Amino acid sequence: xxxxxxxxVRGTRDFSPEIMVKRNYILQTIRKVFEKFGFLPLExxxxxxxxxxxxxxxxxxxxxxxxILNSGNYLDKISNQDFEEGSKKLTPKISxxxxxxxxxxxxxxxxxxxxxxxxxxxxxxxxxxxWRGDTPQRGRYREFYQCDADVVGTKxxxxxxxIILMINEVLKNLGVSDFTIKINHRxxxxxxxxxxxxxxxxxDLCVAIDKLDKIGIEKVELELKERGFEADSLAKIxxxxxxxxxxxxxxxxxxxxxxxxxxxxKGIEDLNKIFxxxxxxxxxxxxxxxxxxxxxxxxxxxxxxxxxxxxEVKINQVSIGSVSGGGRYDNLTASFGVPDLAGVGFSFGIDxxxxxxxxxxxxPENTQTSTQVMFTNFxxxxxxxxxPLVKKLRDENIKTEIYPDSAKLKKQFGYADVRKxxxxxxxxxxxxxxxxxxxxxxxxxxxxxxxxxxxxEVLKK
RNA sequence: GAAGGUGUAGCUCAGUUGGUUAGAGCGCCAGAUUGUGGUUCUGGAGGUCGUGGGUUCGAUCCCCAUCACUUUCCCCA
Numbered sequence: 360x361x362x363x364x365x366x367x368v369r370g371t372r373d374f375s376p377e378i379m380v381k382r383n384y385i386l387q388t389i390r391k392v393f394e395k396f397g398f399l400p401l402e403x404x405x406x407x408x409x410x411x412x413x414x415x416x417x418x419x420x421x422x423x424x425x426x427i428l429n430s431g432n433y434l435d436k437i438s439n440q441d442f443e444e445g446s447k448k449l450t451p452k453i454s455x456x457x458x459x460x461x462x463x464x465x466x467x468x469x470x471x472x473x474x475x476x477x478x479x480x481x482x483x484x485x486x487x488x489x490w491r492g493d494t495p496q497r498g499r500y501r502e503f504y505q506c507d508a509d510v511v512g513t514k515x516x517x518x519x520x521x522i523i524l525m526i527n528e529v530l531k532n533l534g535v536s537d538f539t540i541k542i543n544h545r546x547x548x549x550x551x552x553x554x555x556x557x558x559x560x561x562x563d564l565c566v567a568i569d570k571l572d573k574i575g576i577e578k579v580e581l582e583l584k585e586r587g588f589e590a591d592s593l594a595k596i597x598x599x600x601x602x603x604x605x606x607x608x609x610x611x612x613x614x615x616x617x618x619x620x621x622x623x624x625k626g627i628e629d630l631n632k633i634f635x636x637x638x639x640x641x642x643x644x645x646x647x648x649x650x651x652x653x654x655x656x657x658x659x660x661x662x663x664x665x666x667x668x669x670x671e672v673k674i675n676q677v678s679i680g681s682v683s684g685g686g687r688y689d690n691l692t693a694s695f696g697v698p699d700l701a702g703v704g705f706s707f708g709i710d711x712x713x714x715x716x717x718x719x720x721x722x723p724e725n726t727q728t729s730t731q732v733m734f735t736n737f738x739x740x741x742x743x744x745x746x747p748l749v750k751k752l753r754d755e756n757i758k759t760e761i762y763p764d765s766a767k768l769k770k771q772f773g774y775a776d777v778r779k780x781x782x783x784x785x786x787x788x789x790x791x792x793x794x795x796x797x798x799x800x801x802x803x804x805x806x807x808x809x810x811x812x813x814x815x816e817v818l819k820k
Numbered sequence: 821g822a823a824g825g826u827g828u829a830g831c832u833c834a835g836u837u838g839g840u841u842a843g844a845g846c847g848c849c850a851g852a853u854u855g856u857g858g859u860u861c862u863g864g865a866g867g868u869c870g871u872g873g874g875u876u877c878g879a880u881c882c883c884c885a886u887c888a889c890u891u892u893c894c895c896c897a
Contacts, residue, residue: 369889419895461897489897496891503897680897708897737855772857787855801857 370493370501380729381722385533385712386486389506392529393484396521398508401483403465409457415464415694425490425501426454458490462507463691463704470511471695479512498680498710509704511691516629518703519668519687520636523650526672526683529707534721535674538682540651542670543658544630545686547613550623551599551656554616555592562663563587568600569659576600599656606634606646606654629668630654664688667703674715682711731818732782734761735771741786748784748796748811757818775801782818 367373374382390400406427413421433453441449459465462485470477486506495501508525510518523540530538545561548568552561563586567579580593599616602609610627617623634646646652660669667687674682685705692700716722732752734745745761752759760780762771768785775783785797790808798814799806809817 366888423896491896493896496896499896505897684897706897711897735856767854768856769853770857774857776857783856785855789855797855799856804857806856 370495382713385709388532389529389707392525393508396525398482398484401485402487403469405458406456407459407465409451409455411468412457412460412464416460423492424460425458425492426450427456429453429455460491461489462487462505467691468695471692471697474697480510481512482510484508504709505706506709507704507706509702511700511702514701516633516636519633522705523637527650533716537675538651539653539673539675540670541653541655541658542668543655544626544668545666546622546626548659550617550620550626551596553620553623555588555596557588557592565659568657571657602656609654660686677715677718679711679714682715683707729778730760730780731758732784733775733780735768735783735785736762736765737787738765744791745786751811755815
């Protein structure tokens with residue numbers, strides 16, 4: 360027999376039971392909040408037609424799509440000429456399917472396909488793995504999970520408010536207290552470009568500004584110069600980027616700066632409305648202190664399809680990138696021939712959240728998912744005696760198992776110990792004679808003889 | 821696409837200026853304790869030193885190639 364060296368595809372991971380318990384804890388927390396806000400689950404296939412995915416992520420993105428070779432003789436219809444034209448032209452001929460690259464495009468495809476039957480505004484959340492043919496690095500995988508929630512078919516700023524509320528609730532439920540929701544608005548960035556007298560270079564401005572906290576103001580200015588910004592226009596933006604203070608402080612300064620920028624005014628107006636709605640939903644709460652909001656002019660987010668409010672969440676005690684982000688877009692489905700479908704969405708990065716909770720030791724001690732009580736297996740007679748009792752405990756919804764082999768008790772107890780099973784029931788001849796079972800508490804080592812009904816009472820308390 | 825780093829026991833890693841028998845901690849197995857884990861003590865198993873080639877009397881160590889993993893830049897979550 361051919362022996363295979365067991366190994367993983369690089370950039371992929373196994374999730375052991377210990378890790379899955381923790382991941383599920385995070386996912387359940389998120390799911391519960393999403394559903395509380397009226398979002399419903401959606402799943403789409405792992406594989407999509409290649410043509411659905413290509414052209415949506417830019418040229419570099421297209422290269423990172425995992426393609427699937429056609430089944431059967433995929434070279435059947437390929438001519439020598441096809442070969443000579445190179446891999447770029449050959450690829451779509453031998454690969455018609457690919458693994459999804461993100462959740463947004465499949466979602467857009469779904470909305471476009473079902474626009475006739477969906478009720479708008481349509482709210483969905485989607486938690487599924489996505490694949491990227493990238494070389495893996497720290498915190499970057501070739502298979503990883505995205506956790507998206509979107510509303511399409513409305514321009515209402517109530518959606519943005521809900522997102523802020525959901526982020527707060529999820530993080531609070533996970534026990535994270537020191538975090539910041541950075542918020543900005545694409546139109547404000549456009550306003551910024553207008554102030555600089557470079558209204559047509561918003562995209563360049565965004566790309567450069569996005570790196571601000573990473574590479575510092577000097578390098579950003581350098582990059583902006585390279586991208587054709589004039590020195591005096593840089594001088595106009597620079598003090599704005601360094602603005603400090605509360606929303607109201609910044610707003611006043613920006614309003615005067617933006618008096619000739621329609622876009623800038625609109626951005627300010629939107630954010631102000633969002634904050635106003637938030638305050639109405641819960642008066643007396645402070646934007647910065649209670650909602651963890653931080654209006655950050657330097658927040659840009661690389662993705663070009665955002666058109667309205669954008670946000671990103673940072674955990675302050677942990678030096679890790681953002682754990683959540685999102686924004687409003689005007690045209691989710693345009694590339695599928697369905698125009699004018701606006702929406703807003705955001706997503707949680709659960710791998711990063713996992714690391715955050717691990718570092719801050721915020722995972723609950725008892726996840727309550729493991730076995731509560733184990734029967735030892737002394738011999739065949741005891742095993743038969745135990746079986747109906749096992750059934751009885753399980754009927755009481757108590758997580759119960761019986762050790763499968765008549766191994767030495769030392770081994771059986773060792774197993775219970777490693778599995779952190781809190782109670783063990785020992786059944787031997789004495790126990791069977793009196794119908795009193797030895798019930799051992801593994802935490803403190805105390806044990807006593809009890810009837811099965813007494814044991815159930817203890818376990819159900 | 822570019823530049824580095826690392827591959828030695830199940831895991832984390834020492835080590836060898838080239839020399840007989842390659843080590844530690846943890847884990848695993850067994851015993852002390854024949855009906856009791858987590859502590860302690862004793863013993864044991866477990867290695868093609870990533871792979872292929874070269875230099876050499878001799879290579880885990882030096883050289884070359886190759887593969888795997890990993891980090892940074894670019895980009896991204």
